[in-house]
Every structure is written in C-alpha cells, then in structure tokens.
Amino acid sequence: MEAHLAGAAWVLPLAMALLVIAGALVLARLLLGPTGPDRVVAIDALTLLGVSAVALGAVIARERVFLDVAVVLSLLAFLGTVAFTPLFRRGPEDSVEDEETV
C-alpha cells in the first residue's frame, strides 16, 4: 500500500510533534489535577490523543492494521470514561438519592 500525502516528509513529523506536546500538557493536568473529574477528563483527552497518534502511525509505518487499533482505542475511550463516572459519588446515602432522580 502507499500513502498519498503531499509533503509527508515534514507534515507527519510536525503533526506527531504537536501531538506529543499536547500529550505532555494533558499529562501535566492528569498529574496535578486537583479533583477526580479533572483526572478523568485528562484520561479521556489522553486517549483521544492516542487515537490520533495511532492513526498517524498507520500512515508513517504504511501499516493498515494500526487503523483497527485506532477503532478499538476510540471504543475504549468511551468505555473507560463511562467506567470512571460512578466513582464520583459522595456516599451510599447520596447514591440512593441519585437512583431516584435518574
């Protein structure tokens, strides 16, 4: 297979460098984010950046298999976020109250 990409010699490293910088910024928020939702948001953003990086890797390595990894990773981004949300509950009494208001 071949990739039809104009200026691939500088576009792909530049895009990957931008993604690495973005990942470093989100990782800083993940490490110092004061509350739980901040960290979950950072994990979500980091997984989205991972999807982008894997898709770019498919173009760089000329490997179409990486796109399957991107599909699975974008599914995992959603499922991971959903799995984190019950952890924000304050206590058992509030969770009972929350069940009524769902």
Place this chain on the structure above:
Amino acid sequence: MTMVTVLSWTASALILAGALFSLVGALGVLRLPDCYTRMHAAGKAGALGAALILAGVATALRSPLSWEALFAMILLLATAPLAAHLIARAAYRAGFRPRLGGGEPPPSPAPPHGPPARGLGAAEEAESVEEPLDRQTPAEQPPVGVKRSPGEGPSR
C-alpha cells in the same frame, strides 16, 4: 493540478489542522479553571482534532479506501459528546459546583449527612488555579452565584 495532487494536499491540511486542534484542546485542559470547562475543551476541541486527523488519514490511505479510519471517526464523533455529558453529569451529581462568573465560587450545598463533598473548598480551588479568568469583572456588578442558597441541592 490533478485530482491526486488536490487530494494529497487535502490530506496534509487535514492532518495538520487536526494536530493543531488537539494541541489547542490540550492547552485548554491544562489552563481552564475548573473541571467543567476542562471537559468542554477536551470534549470539543480534542474530539474535533482526532476526527480531523482520522479524516486526513482516510484521505491519505485511499488506494483501497480505508473504512477503518472512517469508522473510527464516526465512532469518535458519536461517543465523545456522550462521554463529556456523562462526566459533567456525574461530577455535578457528586457535588462539584461549576465555577460561575464574578469572583468567589458559590457556596457548596452542605450535605445533611456524610462527609462534605471532595475538592470543593475555595482554598483548594484558589491553590490549583494559577490565573483566574474572571478577574476583570466590574465591582458594581454583584456576583452571579450570590442568589444561590447554601442548602440548595443539585437541580434536576
């Protein structure tokens, strides 16, 4: 200029625009003041950046058309708003109050039972935020959150 050249430049432009949007979204996640605005940056700019990069990859790898990249893009655009909504809903239910305009954040509702909500203290918020975005509010305007009574629970 042939069609192949136009599509090649389109792929490069999409990939670069997606990387730029991802960087702006990451900057918003790092800089914005509370978890709702950070969720807004990650859920809109970050998802748009990833979708643009996937569209660029699908444009670049078209010699057989890469359905995987298009499928991942559709999946991402369908699930990123759901994830952001779930985070915001769960955080609001758990007692994290959004930061309103006009100085001090509104008083957190004191729960009648159980420990106070985590991460709600004004001191912790003031320590964590380097540069509040709402400093330029005029003094004669009352803060928005003043009318909120302390015992008010999460609204439906």
